[in-house]
Amino acid sequence: MPRPGFVLEVDRSTPPILTWHGEGFRLERLPAERSRVIYAPEPVAALDDPDQAVQDALLHPLGDSPPLPDLLRPGMRLTIAFDDISLPLPPMQKPDNRQRVIEAVLEMAAAAGVDDVVLICALALHRRMTEAELRHAVGDRVYDSFAPHGLLLQHDAEDPDGLVHLGQTDKGEDVEINKRAAESDLIVYVNINLVAMDGGHKSVATGLASYRSLRHHHNVKTMRHSRSFMDQEHSELHSSNWRMGRLIAAAGVKVFQIETTLNNDTFPKQMAFLQKREWEWSGRDRATYLATSKSLSRTPPKLARSIFQSIKAPHAMTGVYAGEVEAVHAATTAAVYEQQLVSVEGQTDVAIFGLPHVCPYNVNSIMNPILVMCMGLGYLFNLYRGKPIVRQGGVAILSHPTPWAFHPVHHPSYIDFFEEVLSETTDPIEIEKTYEERFATDEWYRHLYRTSHAYHGVHPFYMWYWGAHALEHLGDVIIVGGDPAAVRRLGFSPATTLTDALEMASDTVGRHPTISHFHCPPIMLADVS
Amino acid sequence: MAGVPRLPGGAPPEKRLPVSMERVRTGTAPALRAARRLLKPPPSPFPYTSPTWPDSVPREPAERDLGVDYDTDWARRYPARVARLLLTEVVATPAMAALADPQVAGLDRIAHLDGPVVFAANHASHIDTPLLLSVLPEPWRHRTVVAGAADYFFDTKLKAAAFALSINAIPIERLRVSRTSANRAAGLLQDGWSLLIFPEGGRSPDGWGQPHKAGPAWMAVRTGRPIVPIHIEGTRNILPRHSGRIRPGTTHISFGRPIRPVEGDDPREVAARLEAAISALADEHTTDWWTARKRAAAGTSPELTGPGGAGAWRRTWALGERGRRSRRPAGGRWPKL
Numbered sequence: 001m002p003r004p005g006f007v008l009e010v011d012r013s014t015p016p017i018l019t020w021h022g023e024g025f026r027l028e029r030l031p032a033e034r035s036r037v038i039y040a041p042e043p044v045a046a047l048d049d050p051d052q053a054v055q056d057a058l059l060h061p062l063g064d065s066p067p068l069p070d071l072l073r074p075g076m077r078l079t080i081a082f083d084d085i086s087l088p089l090p091p092m093q094k095p096d097n098r099q100r101v102i103e104a105v106l107e108m109a110a111a112a113g114v115d116d117v118v119l120i121c122a123l124a125l126h127r128r129m130t131e132a133e134l135r136h137a138v139g140d141r142v143y144d145s146f147a148p149h150g151l152l153l154q155h156d157a158e159d160p161d162g163l164v165h166l167g168q169t170d171k172g173e174d175v176e177i178n179k180r181a182a183e184s185d186l187i188v189y190v191n192i193n194l195v196a197m198d199g200g201h202k203s204v205a206t207g208l209a210s211y212r213s214l215r216h217h218h219n220v221k222t223m224r225h226s227r228s229f230m231d232q233e234h235s236e237l238h239s240s241n242w243r244m245g246r247l248i249a250a251a252g253v254k255v256f257q258i259e260t261t262l263n264n265d266t267f268p269k270q271m272a273f274l275q276k277r278e279w280e281w282s283g284r285d286r287a288t289y290l291a292t293s294k295s296l297s298r299t300p301p302k303l304a305r306s307i308f309q310s311i312k313a314p315h316a317m318t319g320v321y322a323g324e325v326e327a328v329h330a331a332t333t334a335a336v337y338e339q340q341l342v343s344v345e346g347q348t349d350v351a352i353f354g355l356p357h358v359c360p361y362n363v364n365s366i367m368n369p370i371l372v373m374c375m376g377l378g379y380l381f382n383l384y385r386g387k388p389i390v391r392q393g394g395v396a397i398l399s400h401p402t403p404w405a406f407h408p409v410h411h412p413s414y415i416d417f418f419e420e421v422l423s424e425t426t427d428p429i430e431i432e433k434t435y436e437e438r439f440a441t442d443e444w445y446r447h448l449y450r451t452s453h454a455y456h457g458v459h460p461f462y463m464w465y466w467g468a469h470a471l472e473h474l475g476d477v478i479i480v481g482g483d484p485a486a487v488r489r490l491g492f493s494p495a496t497t498l499t500d501a502l503e504m505a506s507d508t509v510g511r512h513p514t515i516s517h518f519h520c521p522p523i524m525l526a527d528v529s
Numbered sequence: 530m531a532g533v534p535r536l537p538g539g540a541p542p543e544k545r546l547p548v549s550m551e552r553v554r555t556g557t558a559p560a561l562r563a564a565r566r567l568l569k570p571p572p573s574p575f576p577y578t579s580p581t582w583p584d585s586v587p588r589e590p591a592e593r594d595l596g597v598d599y600d601t602d603w604a605r606r607y608p609a610r611v612a613r614l615l616l617t618e619v620v621a622t623p624a625m626a627a628l629a630d631p632q633v634a635g636l637d638r639i640a641h642l643d644g645p646v647v648f649a650a651n652h653a654s655h656i657d658t659p660l661l662l663s664v665l666p667e668p669w670r671h672r673t674v675v676a677g678a679a680d681y682f683f684d685t686k687l688k689a690a691a692f693a694l695s696i697n698a699i700p701i702e703r704l705r706v707s708r709t710s711a712n713r714a715a716g717l718l719q720d721g722w723s724l725l726i727f728p729e730g731g732r733s734p735d736g737w738g739q740p741h742k743a744g745p746a747w748m749a750v751r752t753g754r755p756i757v758p759i760h761i762e763g764t765r766n767i768l769p770r771h772s773g774r775i776r777p778g779t780t781h782i783s784f785g786r787p788i789r790p791v792e793g794d795d796p797r798e799v800a801a802r803l804e805a806a807i808s809a810l811a812d813e814h815t816t817d818w819w820t821a822r823k824r825a826a827a828g829t830s831p832e833l834t835g836p837g838g839a840g841a842w843r844r845t846w847a848l849g850e851r852g853r854r855s856r857r858p859a860g861g862r863w864p865k866l
Contacts (some may be wrong), residue, residue, distance in 0.1 A: 050641055051786065095637035106819060111826040117819075140634065145819030 005342025063324025122207025201245020378466030402482030
């Protein structure tokens with residue numbers, strides 16, 4: 001029986017706490033009697049037979065959807081869309097959930113005699129995936145069957161001939177999605193739900209959308225009104241996607257949604273100490289920690305990055321739900337909450353977030369300073385329900401090397417955003433108003449997005465907006481162990497050690513502040529009362 | 530008292546004198562006499578040999594310990610398992626990698642399985658068994674018994690012991706219906722051992738598959754364990770039947786989705802599903818997965834048994850590249866005159 005999440009009140013007997021620091025980690029001693037550590041629940045049990053579970057889900061769908069075989073017939077146009085490389089994190093060990101589900105769907109399509117089948121990677125404005133990444137996601141069998149015939153596509157949000165405008169929501173939001181998908185007799189969407197924000201109408205309304213459509217909810221206003229975007233009831237991002245999803249359905253686009261949930265088993269056995277509570281470390285765990293941290297401190301950053309990027313998580317499927325989009329997503333969200341929710345009482349003055357090596361936008365890439373901000377203030381800060389773990393006007397302390405480094409192929413517009421925009425202002429409103437359109441419509445970025453493996457020109461803006469709620473909420477942000485120049489460019493304060501950072505934080509929140517250490521990964525969701 | 534012990538009241542032991550050259554020459558020395566006795570043929574075979582059996586006395590039925598009755602329990606005890614582990618990892622696996630260059634696909638389909646399973650593969654060559662054992666993943670890699678033909682692998686004690694030790698073979702009756710061997714295999718499955726079996730009952734004579742026997746399906750139905758269909762391609766080109774010459778090549782091994790029989794299933798129907806699954810794997814190897822699935826769904830997967838009723842040459846012709854094994858000697862050697 002997996003143990004639920006746990007909040008440890010730190011006292012003098014508490015051992016130092018593991019704190020992620022990019023491609024490495026540190027043991028940090030927290031001030032006694034005023035600090036707490038929030039630990040994730042242990043991984044819930046995996047499904048005994050995931051393939052059978054997928055079959056059952058397709059045959060017994062939720063909501064008012066008929067079973068999948070009843071929706072398939074010879075001569076129809078079937079589009080199978082699936083999540084891109086941003087999910088799950090780290091990438092899961094083979095076989096990926098997407099492969100299991102897509103194979104099951106195709107088995108049924110084959111039995112029904114469906115010939116016109118196209119697979120589309122729903123990457124929105126993310127970078128195109130490489131062949132190896134696609135093979136990992138859908139499996140060699142599917143890749144070899146479809147890619148050579150041009151039937152495994154990656155969504156192109158800038159293809160004027162490949163998009164169709166379906167109308168506007170009652171709030172005036174344009175809904176423009178992939179034409180092939182919209183004109184299909186059926187879209188089967190295959191999702192991996194890592195956090196509560198994923199899935200539901202967001203799958204099609206965001207994953208297969210264009211910039212024209214996305215800008216209606218990927219903006220500062222929406223982000224500031226999503227508290228948090230992991231909490232559907234209080235997320236403007238969620239509401240906007242739901243409005244768009246309902247318009248898509250009203251336009252006659254039929255979607256059969258398949259969502260899968262994972263447990264939070266994040267690291268392979270050899271690195272089990274990374275998801276254990278420190279006082280439960282065995283001799284082996286301690287030896288592994290020492291060996292790993294000592295050798296990483298002597299490893300060149302490039303090599304360390306490639307070692308960490310090669311980690312494949314032993315995530316296991318814990319649930320699969322299929323059918324009508326909203327009914328499916330309700331079941332999925334409940335399963336995600338069951339795995340991730342941790343009850344936390346009240347807020348503290350300071351929150352410490354150790355940032356790991358990977359976020360949704362640097363898989364097989366570099367976590368550049370903008371992504372450091374997005375990971376810390378966009379994702380980890382927002383992993384709450386109710387209210388943030390740190391009080392209004394409090395301080396967030398991020399731990400990450402924050403190198404002044406960018407992947408030139410994946411993040412070309414990030415480089416210019418960092419050099420041109422952040423050197424002028426870090427105010428999200430000002431950035432949105434003055435610079436967004438120029439980057440979003442830049443022909444060179446558009447060309448790289450469509451033909452290379454580059455994120456869209458507007459993507460670094462979205463990363464900045466992702467942290468807009470935290471920027472508004474917090475009194476100060478301090479980055480421990482980061483490149484001081486890069487940290488200052490972000491508008492944050494650099495600190496050499498955690499002790500220094502806490503000392504600096506006291507300038508904002510007063511002496512002897514209360515502290516929360518968010519022990520993530522594994523991913524969790526703080527249910528703050 | 531030091532020296533030679535004396536019995537109370539007994540005579541002193543005889544003092545041994547050196548053997549004289551005279552006694553050696555005449556052959557009366559004791560050692561020579563013993564050697565001569567050993568070398569000299571006995572006056573009659575019996576009792577030095579076993580006695581002949583009088584025809585008038587009926588023979589007791591001989592206790593059979595070969596063939597299907599060969600007891601392989603010893604080969605599953607720890608000393609034999611350790612020896613086999615070394616043999617597999619140090620000899621068989623590197624040898625198969627060098628000879629057969631195995632390209633393995635579909636392991637993800639069995640990744641979530643645990644406990645014993647029945648591995649059922651098509652069979653074209655003697656190297657099928659070591660090849661499969663060299664690519665089987667954990668937890669089955671060192672806990673699998675191999676069904677070997679009782680009449681072929683267990684007909685002499687030496688062969689029986691060698692195959693039981695090296696590949697963990699157990700004897701299976703293939704020429705007639707026998708519950709003994711099937712029950713033994715089912716018992717081993719229930720004890721946690723997986724079973725590797727070739728449902729065709731023997732190697733392919735011409736490169737095409739042979740009709741499946743229902744034995745593996747019967748065992749799976751009886752024990753409730755899943756059957757993993759496996760398709761092997763390429764081993765016939767390396768070592769075909771009736772050939773002693775090995776030619777290195779590339780092999781492709783595809784693991785299929787497990788078939789899970791439930792109690793009450795008809796073994797013949799399960800056997801048919803297994804045969805269809807292996808046919809679909811073969812189709813997948815030559816085309817692609819999607820094409821193979823569509824044909825499997827439509828029941829039009831090419832049959833593994835090849836064109837029925839066709840002449841031998843047409844069957845060979847239809848094999849295409851799969852059946853090609855050049856008869857031309859490498860290097861253009863001169864014929865032996």
